[in-house]
Amino acid sequence: MAVLELDRLSRQFELTPGFVERVIQRKKPSYIKAVERLSISIGENEILGIAGESGCGKSTTCTMVSGLLDPTEGDIRFRGNSILGLKGAAIKDYRRAVQMIFQDPYESLNPRFRIVDIVAEGPRALELWGADEIKRRSLAMLDAVGLPSGKYAERFPHELSGGERQRVGIASALVMEPEVIIADEPLSMLDVSIRAGILDLLREMQAERGFSSLYVSHDLSILGNVADRLLVMYLGQAMEIGPAEEVIRNPKHPYTKALIGAVPIPDPRSRREVPNIRGEISKPIDPPPGCRFAPRCPYANASCNETFIEMKTGDSSLHQAACHRLDEIANAGL
Amino acid sequence: MSSSGASHKLHGLRLALGEHYRIINSNKLSQFGFWVIVVFTVIALLAPWLAPYDPWEMTYDSEGNFASLRPPSWEFPMGTTHLGYDLFSQLILATRTTLLIGVVSGFISIVIGANVGLIAGYYGGKVDEVLMRITDILYGMPFLPFIIVLIALFGRKLEFIILAIVLIIWRTSARVIRAQAMSIKQRQFIQMAKARGASDFRIIYFHILPNVMPLLLLYAAFNIAWSIITEASASFLGFGDGETISWGGMLYELWLSGKTRVAWWWFASPSVCIILLVVSLVFVSRAYEEVANPRLRKR
Ligand SMILES: Nc1ncnc2c1ncn2[C@@H]1O[C@H](COP(=O)(O)OP(=O)(O)OP(=O)(O)O)[C@@H](O)[C@H]1O
Ligand code: SF4
Ligand SMILES: [Mg+2]
Numbered sequence: 001m002a003v004l005e006l007d008r009l010s011r012q013f014e015l016t017p018g019f020v021e022r023v024i025q026r027k028k029p030s031y032i033k034a035v036e037r038l039s040i041s042i043g044e045n046e047i048l049g050i051a052g053e054s055g056c057g058k059s060t061t062c063t064m065v066s067g068l069l070d071p072t073e074g075d076i077r078f079r080g081n082s083i084l085g086l087k088g089a090a091i092k093d094y095r096r097a098v099q100m101i102f103q104d105p106y107e108s109l110n111p112r113f114r115i116v117d118i119v120a121e122g123p124r125a126l127e128l129w130g131a132d133e134i135k136r137r138s139l140a141m142l143d144a145v146g147l148p149s150g151k152y153a154e155r156f157p158h159e160l161s162g163g164e165r166q167r168v169g170i171a172s173a174l175v176m177e178p179e180v181i182i183a184d185e186p187l188s189m190l191d192v193s194i195r196a197g198i199l200d201l202l203r204e205m206q207a208e209r210g211f212s213s214l215y216v217s218h219d220l221s222i223l224g225n226v227a228d229r230l231l232v233m234y235l236g237q238a239m240e241i242g243p244a245e246e247v248i249r250n251p252k253h254p255y256t257k258a259l260i261g262a263v264p265i266p267d268p269r270s271r272r273e274v275p276n277i278r279g280e281i282s283k284p285i286d287p288p289p290g291c292r293f294a295p296r297c298p299y300a301n302a303s304c305n306e307t308f309i310e311m312k313t314g315d316s317s318l319h320q321a322a323c324h325r326l327d328e329i330a331n332a333g334l
Numbered sequence: 335m336s337s338s339g340a341s342h343k344l345h346g347l348r349l350a351l352g353e354h355y356r357i358i359n360s361n362k363l364s365q366f367g368f369w370v371i372v373v374f375t376v377i378a379l380l381a382p383w384l385a386p387y388d389p390w391e392m393t394y395d396s397e398g399n400f401a402s403l404r405p406p407s408w409e410f411p412m413g414t415t416h417l418g419y420d421l422f423s424q425l426i427l428a429t430r431t432t433l434l435i436g437v438v439s440g441f442i443s444i445v446i447g448a449n450v451g452l453i454a455g456y457y458g459g460k461v462d463e464v465l466m467r468i469t470d471i472l473y474g475m476p477f478l479p480f481i482i483v484l485i486a487l488f489g490r491k492l493e494f495i496i497l498a499i500v501l502i503i504w505r506t507s508a509r510v511i512r513a514q515a516m517s518i519k520q521r522q523f524i525q526m527a528k529a530r531g532a533s534d535f536r537i538i539y540f541h542i543l544p545n546v547m548p549l550l551l552l553y554a555a556f557n558i559a560w561s562i563i564t565e566a567s568a569s570f571l572g573f574g575d576g577e578t579i580s581w582g583g584m585l586y587e588l589w590l591s592g593k594t595r596v597a598w599w600w601f602a603s604p605s606v607c608i609i610l611l612v613v614s615l616v617f618v619s620r621a622y623e624e625v626a627n628p629r630l631r632k633r
Contacts, residue, residue, distance in 0.1 A: 066529050095531035102529075107522035112544040122530035172530065 001080065002041035003212045004065065004098075004180055005313060009074035011035045011060050015285065033284045034060040036236040036292075037074065041313040042180070047206065047213040049227025049244055051220055051259070055283065057236040058216045059103075062184045065214060066100040067091070078180075092126050099173035101183040105165035105190070109157040115142065116153035119172045128176070141175040142168075145201060163194035167201065174205060181206075182214045187222070199226065220260060224248045229316060232256045235284040235292040238311050242319030253321035254329065255293045291323065299325050357621050367617030374429055374611055381430040385423035389579050392418040406599050413599035416591050424579055425603050431580040432611075435492070435565045439499040440558030446500065447507030447557075448550055452538050454508070455515025466512070469505045477502050477564065478571070485573050492575040499564045507553040514546045548625040555619035559612045566608050581608050 012031040035057040042048045050058050063069040065076060067083060076083050083094050099122075102108035109118055120138040123129060129137065139149040145167040157165055166186060173181060183202065187195045203226060206213060217223050223230055223244060230244040232255065240253040251257045284292060290305040291297070297304065309322040323329070358368045377384060387393055393401045395409055404414045412421040454465040481498040488494045518524065519542065527541045543550075562581075568574055569582030570589070581604040588600045 063525075068525060068528055092531060095529075100526075100529040102522055102526055104522055108526045110523040110527070110541055110545070112547075121527065121532065125527070125530055125532040125536055169526075172526075176530070 002077075002313070003044055003046075003079060004042040004214075005075075005077040005080075006038055006040050006061075006065070007075040007077065007313075008037045008039055008310075009035060009061070009064060009071050009076060010037055011057075011064060011069065011071050030286045033236050033287060035064070035071075036284070037308065037310065038233075038236075038238055039311050039313050040231055040238070040241065041316070042212050042214065043316055045206075045210050045212060046229065046316070047215055047227045049223035049230045050214065050216045050233060051218060051223050051230060052233035053218060053259075055235070056233040058218075058233060059184055060236075061233075062100065062182050062214065062216060065180075066098055066182050067094060068100075096122075096126055096128065096176050097178055098180045098182065099176050099178035101166075101169055101173050101181060101186045103185040103189055105162050105169055108169055109165055111157055113157070114153070115147070115155050115157070115160070115168055116149070118157070118168055119175050122172060122176045126176075138171075138175055141171045145171040145174070145205075147171070162190050163198060166190060166198055170198075170201065170205070174209065177209075178211055180212045180214065182216075184216045185218070186215075187217070187219075195222075202226070220248060232259065235287070237292045237308075238322055239293065240319075240321040241311055243317060246319050250319075251321075252319070252326055252330075253323050254297050254299055256321070299323075299329055301325070357625055358618065360621050360624070363617040364621035367614035367621075370610055370614035371618065374433060374607075377426055378430040378433040381426050385420075385426045387420040387423040389424045389427050390419060391423075393420050394418075403593065403597055412603045413597065415587065415600060416593055416597070421584070421600060421603060424584055425581075425607065428579045428581050428584055428604065429607065431492075431575075431578045432562055432565060432582075432607075435496060435499070435580065436558045436562040436611075439496045439503065439561040439565075440554055442496070443500045443504035443557045443561070444507055444550060444554040447504040447553065448511050448543075448546070450504070450508040451511030451513075452515050452542060452546070455512040456519055456534070456538050456542065458516070462512075465508075469508050472501065472505045475502070481568055481573055490573065490576050492578060495565060495568060495573070495575060498568070499561050502564065503557050503560050507550075507557060510553060511546055511549065514549055515542055518542050518545050548622055552619045552622040555615045555622065559615040559619075562608065562612055562615075581605075 010033070012033045015030045015032060038057075038061060040048065050061065052058055060069065064071050070084070078094060078097065083091075086094060113121070116135070116138050119141055120134050123134045123137065128134065139153060142149040142152055147164060147167050152160070152164070152168075157168070160168065166189075170186075186202070187198055190198060199222065202213075215223065215227055227244040229242065230240075230247040231238060232240040232247065232253065234255050240247055240251065240256045247256065248260060251260050288294075288305040290303075290307050291300070291309070294300040294304040303324065307324060309324055311320055311322060312318060358364050393410070393414060395401045395404070400418055401410060401414045401420075402418045403416050404410050406413045410420055410422065412425060414420055415424075450465050450469070454462040477498075480502065481495070484494050484498045515538075524537060524541060527537050532541065565574070565580060566582030566585070569580050570585045572586055574580055574583045574586065584604040585601070588594055588597065591597075591600075594601065
C-alpha cells in the first residue's frame, strides 16, 4: 500500500488587488494556482523526485504534505487515512511520521539554540521519550550524521559551516524516526564541493533506516541519481511521472523533453532532439483549465487549453505524461 | 508541561553570563552605568543599616542646637530640611522606595508588554487587532489625569502608583516586541519548529522569546528608567505615597516648605540621584540595544 497519497491536491493563493483597483476599477481578486490537481502516491522505501523550474509549486507541495499549509482542494492520505483536519494525538503522530528537511541551512536553525537542542526539539515538542532518552538519542543522531557530538553538541549554529548546518537539519528530522522525509532542495544552498557528501549521507540514512522520501530539486542529474521515480511539474501541474531512469532516458512529454534537453548529457552519442520552446515561464495567474504548458508548447492546438489530463496513481511502474497529443507527436516523429 | 520539556524550559532563554559581561564592558558609558546601578542597588538593599537617622527624626548638632536648614557639613553630609530632618538618611531610604517602584513597575510592564507583543505579533489577524486597539487606547491616555483619578479613587498608596505607572508604560514595549515577533515569525526556523511538531505556546516562548531577549532587556532597562521618572513626577506633584519617602517625594516636600530658593542642597541630591540612575539605565540599555539592533554598531 502507498505510504502517502496526494489526491487531486490543489492550492491557490489569492492576489488581492490594491484598494484603489478594487473600489474604482471594480477589479476582482485573481488567483495563483500554485499547485493544481496533483495526484501521486509514494510507496514504502521509495524516493520520489520532483523536478521543475522555479515557481512550479514544488515547495508549496512540500509544505502541504508536511502539514504546514492547508490545501484549497484535494486530499492527502497517510497510510490510507486523510490527514486534513486531524486533531490531538493523531496530528502529533503524523507530525512525527513525516519530517521535512529545509532548503536553507542558514535560515532554518534557530540562532539561539545549541546544536543538541535543535536536534532534540522535535522529540521534546512531541514528548516522544523521557528527557534522558531524548538527550541520548540526539547525541547519537549527531554522531550518525557525521558531527561528533562531543565536539558539536554545545555549539551554536553560527559556529558551523553550511554543510555542517545541513547535517544538523538532517539529524533533527531523522531523530524523530520518521516514515517519510520531505527534502526541499536540500543541496541548493550549499557549496558545490560539499553537495556530494550531504547527498551520500541522505542515501546512506535512507538505506539504513528505510523511510520514503519526497526529494525536490531542479537539478535533473541529481534526481536521476537518487530518485526511484520522477515527477516533472510545470506551473503547478504534473507533466510526467514514471521510473526516474525512464523519464530521463525516454521522456514523453514535450515539456520534459525540453527540460532534459537543457541538461548537459555526459554521453556525446546520445544527443537528443530538443523541441524549441517559445516564450518565458510565467506565473499561473487565472490560467485556462487545460494544459499549463500550452502557451509555450510547439505542438499546442485549440483543445489543449480545454482539457485537464489526470494521472493515474497506484501502479508505480507506470510511465505516463499529461499530454493529449502524445500519440500524434510520437507517430509524426516530431 | 511534562518532565521532558520542563527540565529544558530555559535552555534557549539564557544569554550566557559571558555575553552579559561582554555587552556591559563593550564601552565606558555602559560600564559606568552598570556600577552606578550596582551601588544604588546595594544602598537600597542595606538602606535601614546605612541611614544614620530616621528620615523623619528632628536632628540636633553636636552642640545641641536644633539642626534646621543646615547646608552639607561633616555632621550632615547632605544637609538638613527646615524641620531638621537629615537629608542623607532620607536620600538613602528614598533610594530603596524609588528602586523598588522602578524595578517592580519596570518588571511588570515588561512582562505584560512582552506577552501582549509576542501574542499579537505571532497570531496576527483578529487577536492582533484587538490587542493593538487596546494599546492604542492607552496611548491616547495622558498620565497625569489618569493617576489623579486613580489616586482620588483609591488613595495615595504605593500599589496604585505602581499600577498607574505600569498601565502607562507597558504599551511601548508591547508595540516594539510585536514588530520584532512579526518579523521573527517569518523566519524559516519557525517553520522548522512547526514541522517538528512544536505547539504555538512552545514556538512563542521557546523559539521567538529568546530571539527578542536582547530587545526585551533593553526595554526592561528603559521601563525602569521611565518608571523612576514617572514616580518622581507623580510624587513631586503630590501624588506619591505619603507613608514612604522617595526621591520625587523629597522634592515635593522641598516645594511645600517654600525653601526652594534657599536650600540648594535639599534640591541637589535627589535630582542628581534621579538623573544619575536614569542616565545609567540608558547607558546600559544602549549597550544592549547594539546587540538587539546590530546596525547601530557601525556608528
Ligand atoms: N504565500 C504565497 N502567496 C502568494 N503566492 C505564493 C505563495 N507561496 C507561493 N506562491 C506562488 O506559488 C507559486 C509556486 O511557488 P513555490 O514556492 O511552490 O515554487 P517552487 O517550485 O518551490 O519554486 P523554487 O524552485 O523557486 O523554490 C509561485 O508562483 C509563487 O509565487
Ligand atoms: S497537451 Fe497540448 S499544450 Fe500540453 S504538452 Fe500536450 S500538446 Fe503541448
Ligand atoms: Mg521552492
